[in-house]
Amino acid sequence: MKSIKQLREKKNTAILLIHCPDKQGILATVTEFLNKNNGNIIYLDQYVDRVEKIFYMRVEWELEGFDIPADKIEEYFDTLIASKLEMDYSIHFSKQIPRMAIFVSKMSHCLFDILSRYTAGEWDVEIPMIISNHMDLESVAKRFDIDFHYIPVTSENKAEQEAKEIELLKQHEVDFIVLARYMQVLSADFVDQFPNKIINIHHSFLPAFAGAKPYHAAHQRGVKIIGATSHYVTSELDGGPIIEQDVTRCSHIDTVPRLVRKGRDLEKIVLSHAVFKHIQRKILVYKNKTVVFN
């Protein structure tokens, strides 16, 4: 299903993400570097963690008119600035559309929400493939014209099936993975190949109710609010850096099926917001926590 909306003309920009030990003058140094080379800044956000003494920054500027050619920016920035200030950094270009794979199982709400936004042209992303361990959602993939790969996983065949998945992801040059209620735990080996590149949605307000059946656990505990949490996947189950959370009220009248229904809306919106932040390169990860810029 092609986009139903003409995509807006994209600005040709570069995006620089930085974190490094905080020192006097980093912000001035970086903005001067851009200004002196005629880089018109269209977005700048920075944050200093004054406890850990870490400086974080996201700056985006127009490539048109910038004195340094796009393919030389990294080299120049590294030599002139980054190496001197011990910076961890990455440079991205608005013309590089990230490629995302979706992993699903049987539940469709997150998948529908992602594909609807994709089709409506809300996101600058390509979705070359959906991978699933069940056939249930093949018809959805088909209607949205996305390749659907059925790769059932059992405890016996996990290593082999994950190898097949990784092969597919490489073939399709996938940049990051979204687990849209994928009900399989990925192996540590798999996760290690995609650091801060696998986004999961967990159907609770983490760290409460990590693991299986969180709505049952929430009902059992009698909480008055339920939530959903989107996070990067690490080898620790439901323990990775949290990107986004949201909650909704519940009460004694909410049975488990009612919680499940309320939760679906939270899950899809929270996951989509996290994915959108990732696509925009607005997330920095440090020590199992995220800095998410506006």
Next chain:
Amino acid sequence: MKSIKQLREKKNTAILLIHCPDKQGILATVTEFLNKNNGNIIYLDQYVDRVEKIFYMRVEWELEGFDIPADKIEEYFDTLIASKLEMDYSIHFSKQIPRMAIFVSKMSHCLFDILSRYTAGEWDVEIPMIISNHMDLESVAKRFDIDFHYIPVTSENKAEQEAKEIELLKQHEVDFIVLARYMQVLSADFVDQFPNKIINIHHSFLPAFAGAKPYHAAHQRGVKIIGATSHYVTSELDGGPIIEQDVTRCSHIDTVPRLVRKGRDLEKIVLSHAVFKHIQRKILVYKNKTVVFN
């Protein structure tokens, strides 16, 4: 697109909605009527407006084992109870699946949300048709296998086109209409034929910013929270009984396009919640206000 999920086995129930002048004993009278005739109540909610002295009630009971045949319930209830207590009431049956038409223009987010829930089997509803004054969303309708009727409306042809729409709605035995960001004001004549049966989504926290371009108005005013409102359509523009509202925070950094983007998520969730309440017959309307049961 057929439902991707086996629909749950539906209970065979009757639903009674009542409002009437408050008096002692109404609740006892109604519940006794059901109990004595072996009606197993599975849901009961009531509310008394003690200022206006109005009693509201929604009760649902199983038809299996109920002594009065389904097609006689209305007659018996009317004779034995309703007429004596000056009740305004309606009786519905879970086996009657309501039929809903969707009116759209160019924006797809509410339509996608509705069709996703429909396809996922979340709602007990039939959607026989989509009507639009633009062709833009035909491809969406097609992918979900819903009939799409293109009925462009201008100030000149409005009466005639609305007549065509009403004809179609009757043919398809449509029970209620959802305006999923339909950017045409319906005539008073049209609205009068569907009292409390047209659900609209307005992209502001009504009564603030009624009328056109609410996000521009919100930005102009510098509000710190934006909202969306779903309401029944009456002949007063954006003035009908409010069913559901929700809000989200914004700040000085939110330009109009950012407000529009944030607002889309509010709009689709608020509209879908309102539609779901309507499908479940949980809404009573009285004096331009709603009683919405849980």
Next chain:
Amino acid sequence: MKSIKQLREKKNTAILLIHCPDKQGILATVTEFLNKNNGNIIYLDQYVDRVEKIFYMRVEWELEGFDIPADKIEEYFDTLIASKLEMDYSIHFSKQIPRMAIFVSKMSHCLFDILSRYTAGEWDVEIPMIISNHMDLESVAKRFDIDFHYIPVTSENKAEQEAKEIELLKQHEVDFIVLARYMQVLSADFVDQFPNKIINIHHSFLPAFAGAKPYHAAHQRGVKIIGATSHYVTSELDGGPIIEQDVTRCSHIDTVPRLVRKGRDLEKIVLSHAVFKHIQRKILVYKNKTVVFN
């Protein structure tokens, strides 16, 4: 400090709280009992847990004109209805103003919020005493003209000091206790004497971050939302039935001191809401969960 506002004329009412095994006709039976004896119902709320098959009800009616004398209601209700239907119930009268003790340590925000509402006449409650294990808040108590009892507790003198506290509570005929950021764990013996009569505020969204230093733990985990939880105290630390919860957004910029500051507003509002529900006798407890009526 006397109330600064003339208290409204209180209606002379009785309140009946019930939970019992669900059966056909309970609601009709109870409302008939009140109607036949000329009890004018001014509030009725009921809820059936259809999974556990438990019926819950709160009904309030005017004593003026009621055929059964106030001091005979319990006997009549027990004989005619409750004993037949295996009801757990309690009867309260609006003229009985509950008496509440406040336990505090060093933090003043919850105490100020409670005393402000009390002084403003928002609550129908008496506060004969404040107990504290520190002297810090004595001046606050004094300014609001409430007796302040300094009872420092150590692991060595705990049993003895709690005995002193219980003695005081009995002397002052205290009905329930509010722990307004009281930083001492009460012994199981103490707790057992006040079942569902001790209300605590925990400064996290339970069950996340139970125990000490929840804001530090929340910061460490990098959550995007923090919360507060009010619950009845049981012998399990932070494990009692939850009455009320609320949350607020946070982000990477929120250091621990900022979380503490944001949390204070949550804590005081959540605790005061829970206390108000308790004062109104709108809470039923069953199996470590609450039913909280509106």
Next chain:
Amino acid sequence: MKSIKQLREKKNTAILLIHCPDKQGILATVTEFLNKNNGNIIYLDQYVDRVEKIFYMRVEWELEGFDIPADKIEEYFDTLIASKLEMDYSIHFSKQIPRMAIFVSKMSHCLFDILSRYTAGEWDVEIPMIISNHMDLESVAKRFDIDFHYIPVTSENKAEQEAKEIELLKQHEVDFIVLARYMQVLSADFVDQFPNKIINIHHSFLPAFAGAKPYHAAHQRGVKIIGATSHYVTSELDGGPIIEQDVTRCSHIDTVPRLVRKGRDLEKIVLSHAVFKHIQRKILVYKNKTVVFN
């Protein structure tokens, strides 16, 4: 009532607030100025309105070690930077504790909230006086040891009484005024003397329900959410720049008195948050809108 808590040792800092036409290099210029003169920045936030092309900034740095003496900073900054870049700016010092007057009428909840925070040492502010057009809250002022001035205002004596108020405010060197549910409209003359220095709380989600009796209007309209709005006072009633808003859910069961009760908690928290932002000098006003930094 003296502060019950030892105030934390305050850092000796300067705060610079700027807005000016956006140009390349402003951020670099300002941060360089501070860095070169050994100003250790402890907070920096900036925002560019790319539609209006306005640059906004708040920067705070330590005075200890800064090369320019505190009393020369303004001169140097003006000469070297501000005048060249057409900046609107102000410089503040953490050692200058702002002085605030509170205006009240009969309702105590906002006053209690402010005085509680003040007494608890939450805010770096002095409160030399409370002015009221009613005697009701004198006892509250007395208990917190704040001077209370009773200045009743009628349509006849307004000009004269406001002159008296202004005289008092000057005598006490008051920097800004908080209208804590003060039920009198200030004259345009009065307002003009305190531009962006009078903070009001309005008991609705503005611009909905401006003017008198907003809870009645909200109830009448049947909204599902109510709100409160804190704003700077301008000569347009309830039309000044919005600082902070918050909302809470309501439903058909909420009578006007229930809305009033729910609203009180919103009002006091929203007002106190706005006041706190003002005290921290985190608010910039431009074209009837605010930029509120975190």
